[in-house]
Every structure is written in C-alpha cells, then in structure tokens.
Amino acid sequence: MAGESAEEHGGGHGLTGELLLDGFILLGAALAFVLLFRRIGLGAVLGYLIAGIVVGPFGLGLIESGESILAVAEIGIVLLLFLVGLELAPARLWRLRRDIFGLGLLQVVVSGVAITGLVLAGTSFTVAAAIAIGMALALSSTAQVLPLLQSEGRLNTPLGERAFSVLLFQDLSIVPLLTLVAVLSRAPADPGAPPGWLLAIYAVVAIVGLVAAGRFVLSPLLNLVGRFAERELFIVTGLFTVFAAAALMDALGLSMALGAFVAGVMLANSPYRHELEADVDPFRSILLGLFFLAVGMMLDVGVVLAEPLFVIGMAAALVATKVAVIFGLAMLFGVKARAAFVMGLLLSQGGEFAFVLFAEAERALLVTETATSLFGAVVTLSMATTPFLMALAKRFGGVKASTRDDLDGPDAAPPAGAIVVGHGRFGQTVSQMLMGANIPVTLIDSKPDQIDLSGEFGRKVYYGDGLRVDLLREAGGDEARAILFCNDGTGLDEERLEAIRMAFPKTKILGRAFDRRHLLAMGEGELDGAFREVLESAIAMARKAMELVDLDETLIDRVEEEFRKRDCDRLAMQREEGDMHAGAEMSFGGPESLDFDGAEPR
Template sequence: MTDVLLLVFLFLIAGVIAVPIASRLGLGSVLGYLIAGIVLSPILTLLHVDVLSIQHFAEFGVVMMLFLVGLELEPKLLWDTRMQLLGLGGLQVTLSAALIAGGGIAFGLSWQMSLAIGLIFALSSTAIVLQTLSEKGLMKSDGGQAGFSVLLFQDIAVIPMLAFLPLLAMSGTSDTASGSHDASLSLVQGLEGWQTGLVTLLAIGLVIAGGTYLTRPAFRFIAQANLREIFIAAALTFVIGTALLMTLVGLSAALGTFLAGVVLANSEYKHELESDIDPFRGLLLGLFFMTVGAAIDFNLLASEPLVIIGLAFGVMAIKAAVLLSLARTFGIGDEQGWLFGIALAQAGEFGFVLISFATATSVLPDSIAPRLTLVVTLSMMLTPLLFILYDRMILPRYRFAEPAKADTITAPSRIIIAGHGRFGGIINRMLLSQGHETTVLDHSSAQLEVLRAFGVRAFYGDATRPDLLKAAGLETATVLVIAIDNRHQATELVRYVTQNYPHVHITARARDQNHVYELWSAGCRDVIRETFDSAVRAGRSVYEALGVPADQAERLTQEFEVHNRRTLRELADLHDPAIPPHQNAAYLKRARELMDEQSEQLRTRGGTVADQEPASGS
C-alpha cells in the first residue's frame, strides 16, 4: 500500500509542478507532462517501477479521449467543413505518410514498417497547436481554421489507423512475439474467418443500437436518482463496457468508444457525459504522457544525436513542405499559409499511442520504437520555437508588404471597420441600417464570402498594414472602428493612426481594463470595453432581484457607470505599462480613493442594496 501511495504521489506532484511551469513558458500541457516524466525517470528506475505496465493502464485515457472526440463530431459540423476536412486533411495525411514512408524505404526499411512510421509521423499535436493558436488569437484566421480542419481529420483518422496497423503485422514484418494487447478472453478465438467477421459486425451493431435506443432511457432512469456519482459511474460503465466488447472481438478499444461517442453526439446527455468523463480522461492522459517521458532513452539520444535530431528535422521539413503546398493550392495565402505550415509541422501525441500500439501488435520492432518516441518528443518541443520564428521573422515580412492576392478597394468610404467578428459585425449592421456606407477589412476569406453574399462591402486584408489602410481611404476617412482580436495589433494600429492621421476618430474595442490603459496610452480616447455594458445590465438585474425598485436600480446603475468611466480615465493617466498595477504605488493609492469615494456616493444617495428585501419572482 505504501508503495502505491508513493507512486501516486510522485506522479501527481510531478504533474502539478511541471505542467503549470510549461504552460507559463508557452510549451503546453503535453510537453509539461513529458518533462515531468523525464524528471521522474531516474526515481522510478531507483524504485524498480515497471513503467510500461503503468503506461498500458494509462492508455485508457486515450480511449476516453477518442470517446470525447466522437461526441464532438456532429454531422452538421462535418458537413460544413467537408471541403477542408476531406481535402486539406485527407491530402495532408496521405501525402505526408507517403513521403515519409518513401524515405523509410530509401533507408532500407520494409514497406510495411515504413508505412507504419509514415502514418505515425503524419499526425500533428492537437493539444499544442490548438492551445497555441487560441493563446495568440489566431483560431479565427484562415490559417487557424485550416489547421483546425486538418487536426479534426487527423483525430478521426487515428481510428482507421488503429484498425489498419495490425494488418501490416499479418504481412510478416514483425520480429517480436504476438502483441501484448491481446485479450486473455476472446469471443472470436477458434472461429472461421466468416464467423469472426459476423461476430465483429454484430458487436459493432450492438454498440450502435445500444447507443441509439438503450442509453437514453437508461441515463434518464439514472438521472432521476439525482446522484451525480451514480451518473458518473454509469458513464464510466458505458465507456469501459464498449471498450471491453471491442477488445473481446479483436478490435481496438479506441475504435469502439469513438463509435459510441459518434452515436451519442446528438444526445441530450452529451454535455453531462463530457463533463463526467473529461477529468478521468485528463488524469489518465497526463499519466500516459508522463510514462512516455519516463521511458525515453536518453542514452540512445546521447549515442545517436545526429540521427535522432536529423530525423526530427527531416520529418518537420517534409510535413511543412506538404502543408505549404496545400496552403497555396487551397488559396491560403501569404502569412496565413506560413502559419498553417509551421503550426502543424510537428509530430503529435497520438504518435505515442500508435508507436505503443504498433510495437504491441508486432508491427514495429522494439529496437525502433525508442528512436521514434524521441523524434516525436523532439519535434513537439521545437514547436514553440517555430511559433516564435513565425512571429518575429515571417509575420513582419508580410505585414508591411503588398500581398499577392490583396483586394483592390475602388471606392473607399468615410467609415472603416477593421475586423468583422461578433463585435465589429454588430457595429456594421447598425451603421448600414441608417444608410451609412462602410468599408470592412478582415483577414478571414470565409467570413468575407458570407458578407459579400449579403451585399456588404468587405475586402480581404490585414487591417494593420499601412498600405491597405491608405487604399481603404484612411486619409479622407472620418471614423475608424478597431475590432480585431489581437490586442497587441489593435494597440499598435491605434498608435500608428493617431500619429499619422490625427483627424480620424478611433473607436476601439478593449479586451479588459489593462487593454483600456494600453489603448489610452496609444492615443485612443473612445475605448469600448466589450463586456462592460452587459455586466452593468446584469448588475442592475441583480439590484432588482435583491428588492431595489426599478427606478432606483436604474439610477444607481447610471451613477456607477458614470463614476466608473471617470475613474478609468483618471487611472489611465497613472498606469505605467512597465510596472504591474499591484506594484504601482500611485495607481493603487488613487484607485483605493476612487473606490471609497464611489461607495460613499452610492450609499449617501440611495442607501445600500443590503438594506433591501429580496424581490419575489425575479
């Protein structure tokens, strides 16, 4: 018992320390878990821990991940993204796998082993790419949307890969014994080929029929007990039972749970299942990645550094070349094409799963697996550096250069809207409803196609580029609305326009209070906080729910809003970007004074909300 507790403590403390640090450094949670495993490796060796046995247990986290992936695959989403999903995603996986497999054959490997390696390296890291794109505000860009479609296809492609890999082992490529993942119990052992196929089809049919017709009444009955732990137990029972059934008929457990997830994608219990399964998935996946890190053979890296590093760079170069070619073919131009190519150039976390599975099913020999694991890990660790390269070397080249496919703006208007998302789109509709002509600039071609279909004058381009702004008519414009997602670019755009076109009135969207200060210091005096007005309205509703009369709640809300705006303008002059607000003595002193002043003012004029009786029926 003590040994088990010590082992659990070691893995938990390593993850708790390493993952937040890695996330703060921009490396992502997957690399954090890998680093934690690397640090634990000598301790586990000292304790004589069988890392591979723990890894086989932790692989169930992958099974749960694929169940959740299946839950997210709604038919409508697949249909809406079918062109990029099948075109970009299918070609990326096929071409990357083929080229890498060709390289393996050129180095003397059998075609079966080469194809398996090609499939392993064709996948990218969903965790690292999506997290990085989200942090940088690039998910809605053309490159980000294309990358998401490819990652979605890759997640789906893992399922047929898991089903296909054992067929390569049947071709006699193995130099190991039978896979360790074979079930000790089997429903197809000793059956004829047609009988095995029939049993397999019946098992798949049972999963589909059960998920469609049995789960809803079963979950409804369990939900009536109103005990969350019982519902969690039922969700785990469903996932584990499906995985067990697939294993008994000789199929991958991941294939079965993925199929079950797809069947339940439109169920009313979908979100509850996600929230119940996700914590187990996260912990087991973290444990899996830590065991991968602990199993890395650094003696091998030290003995063959040029081979391992060369393979890592070679794989990334091949994938980047394929991605850049596809970007050009599908019209993803300039910096967005580079973003697409760089973001997905690494190998991914599913590579660890496929390496483990291919080794267990005798597709790959044990001598090759450690080298492949090192290549996958190294390529993932290089990904943050590639994004830094993109930000500092590639993006500046295109920001101030005329794009090859830039739209020509023939009739500029007095109102320019930079960014047509959920914020800029509302402003544009308000202006159009009153007969004003606007010029919309956005870097999402998909968004622009929709706008043009509705007759909106929208043009493709990066609104931070001076030449595009000039072409849009900034020299004669009256108003510039800045509603782009990237806060740094928004601030720099404000600074550029106020310095070069002081006659233009700028209305800028701010993400938060610190962004307000940044925009204010850059020269903008019409800053709109994107959540402030809705939060104030919600606060007024809370006043009324606490028994404050509607007219008094409205007056208190207006006074709060006026005082808050005045406070913000005053504090903006004291804000120093080089000093964090909590370390800026002058800022803190004045902020406290203004808060006390506001509280006293509201209490004096209307009494406190705490004195009111809660309203009934609010």
C-alpha cells in the same frame, strides 16, 4: 490460515505503499516541471515529458517501468476523443466529410510515402520495415494538438476543424495500418487473428450499434438521471458510456479512442452534453498528463546518447517533411498560405499511436528492439518541439497566445446573490442596479480588455466563459438566487440554456437578447425573463431580478429613479469634461458611494 491471511494482508499493504510512493514521485515531478515550463512559456506538455525522463528507468530510475503507466494513461486519450465527439453533432461531422476523407487520407498517404523515403535514405532498413516505420511516423499527436486547440478556443474555427479532421482520419487509419503491418510481417501468421476485411465489417457494425444504443438506451438513461439532479450520477453515467464504447471496440480489435469518439458524437445533441463535458474533463486532464509522463519515461536516453545525431536529424527531418506535405495539401484544399503553414506546424510531430505500430512491427519481426527505441526517441523529441513550433505559429496569427494568468477565475469569487455574465454596456447597467439594492454580485467576462477597463472604474470582474456549467458552478451558481446573462448573446441558445437550467433548477435565469432572431433562438421556458437591447431592457431586467428575489416594490422604484438620475448627471459630466471616467463615483457600486440609502443587504 491465519498466517496466510496475514501474509496476504501485508502484501496488500506493500502494493498499496508502492503505488502511493510511485504516485507521489510522478505527481511531484510533474508539478515541479510543469510549473517551471509554464513559467518560462514552454507549455505543460514539454514539462510532463522532461519530468518522465528524469524519474523514469533511463533517468534517475525512481520509477521502474513506463509501459504499465502508459497502459492506464491511454484512457486519457480515450476521454479526449469522447469530449471532442461531444463537440461534433452528426450534421457537423457530415459537413467535415471532405476534409476527413479527402485531406485526412491524402495527409496519411503522402506523408507516409515521403517519410518512408526518409527512413530508407537514412537507415539500412528493408522496404517493408521502412514502410511500417514511415506510416507510423505519418500520424500526429491527437493528445497534444486537440488540448492545445481547445485551450486556445480554436477547435471550432476553420483551422481547428481541418486539423481535427486530419487527426480523426489518422485515428480511423489505425486498423488498416495494423493490417498493413500484418501483411508485411515475417513472423508466423496467427491463426486466431481476424483478417482485415472482417475488422472493417466489425467497425461498421460496432459504430451502427453504438449509435442505436445512444438513441434508444443512453438518452432515456440520461433523462432518468437528470430527474435526480445528482452530479455524481452524471459522472458515473459519462464514464460508463466512455468505457463501454471503448471496451466494445477493444474487444473487436479496433481503436478504443474511435469507440469513445462515436460515444461522444451520439451525445452531441443531448441537452446533458455540457454537464457531461464538465464532469469528464478533469479525468481527461490528469490522465493526459500521466500519458506524457509515461512517454517521457519510455525514452531510452542511452539509445539517444549512442546515436544523438541520427535521432536529432531524423526528428528534424520528420517535422520538416510533415510541415511541407501538410502545407501543400492544405493549400490544395483552399486554405490560405498563412493558415496552411500554421496547420503544418500544428500536425508536424509524431503521435502516440506510433508507439502502437512500432510494437506491432517489432512483433512482426520487421524491426529490432533497438530500432523501436530509436524511433520512439524520434517521436518523443518531435513532440518536445511542438511548444516551440506553437510559439512560431503565434507569429503567423494562427494560434492565439495563451490566456493571461494574472486574471482571477470565478472560483475566487465570494458568495453572491446574483451572477452577471458579461460586463459590457448592458451588464454594467444591470449590475449597478442590483448593487444599488445591496445585492452582492459576481461579475464574469471572457474579454481581458473589458476586465481591465472595468478595473479602472473599481469593478472586480472575474475571467472565464460564463456560459459553461462547470464555471458557473465554481462561481456559486448553486447558491446564487439569480444568474443574468448580459453578454452579447454569442453562444446563448436554447440547448445551452437547457443545460444551465437543469444544472441550477432553483436559480432564476435571465438573459439578454441581441435582437428578435436571437430571442427566438433562445426558445421558450428556459428563462425566467428575456430582455432585448439596450438601456430600457437592462433596467427592466434588473427590476425583474429584484422582484424575483422578493425586494420591496417601493425600494425597487427608488433604485430605478435614483439610477436614472445618477446616469443622467454622469452623462452630463462626461460630455462637459470629455472624459469617460468623469462621475464614476456617482454610479452604484463605484469606488465611492457604493450603497443606496435604504437598501438592506440580501
């Protein structure tokens, strides 16, 4: 028994060591290639793909199999669809129904028919095999397109919504496409497999069940977790929700990603939505990177080298065909020519679900293992073209250039007594008065031009979306005594403020209202103070912040009086000299005269 136990113990260490070594190789290769490809402007996805090719069984052979890694990494796609669902409240999803079931359906059918014709023309496949391959290639890469739209802030734009609608229908179409492959199959029928109509009923029942569970089980559970304000419990609850919904769909033979998406939609109206998004997103990021590593590892370089012209030609034909089809359909649905072309470029690649359909077609005896490898290479190569096509799309104004990498994020900020979000005309006044009272301030703004302008006046402003809970936490929101929202009001509503309030229950929260309607939209009870435009409201907000952090009333009056005097003197100098930089040294927090005599550090 002792010998057996020791042997088992040693075997466990061997497995652990192997996993650690594989992880070291994969992450090291990913780090090197992603850094390189980011540096030369080709994006992270291509870096992951090349890293996977290099270390995989068909490259240097440092990792033996990509299939097992792909099985784990597909959880990244599941988490991605959950996060997308969080962005889509049921009312908004209903608004997109025309694009989902109109444009999405037409894209899958028309692209599938056109690509089936390409496969028939370029191979000796049977019609059944060409249909199975063609319909699989009609699908695009959700794992590649959605992170791109999210990172560029375009998911909620008309272009982003239409692209997402097509991708969502593609995911919904997995079940009927698998049924189509089963109908075309030359393999003996599986007596235990449910018919397609039964799968459709399962899907409807499962979705209804998930919605009911979200309303009557998950919402009360989140309210209970929210009382403890423990971030770890939010992470566990979020992952539990995703895995439970995905496992239910998988058990019914349906798409795991669809289940995760429904779970996200269930929580889209929850006040905890932003907290869940911040907690789940890091897992999504690393697993999606692992997914593209696995896709690269599965690329059979030998097959590509045996027929390079076919692979390259078919990949080019695939991209061109999908661009043309999507361009035409988008124009038909009222999209302007430029945006329609960009949408075609966005969705032109093959998708991750093609690998699933290829495997089913092989089991159905429709295609050989060599053909599966060959068209897998076509999909991988088409994915590799996406960064280059996105560079082309930027020339047409459809995709914003990558965010600048020379701006520091709030995680680089030192601890501060107050966080000021937005450093425009309002935020400048508020922050100066707080600085005049010697309260350390962290400044955050999402506009690079504004950050550059503030830098000319000696202000250090950190780049980021200050309405995000995770970013505020990085900026020190848990330790700050006050958070002041001085931006133009875009996105600052009751739901967002409720999430921020729950994340930072001990921090005083003040907000700027653009006008009366915006003040009403922010609701009651979520702010310790709400102030409308412009100078006087900024001064009042700064006074309120100083009162809440227990500054002496006399000091507050002196700061306000001195600020008004300096502001008037500076305004006179600017008028006289015709230069906005005139008198910059006179303001609180300026390059010179940073402090106000009599104010003690807080």
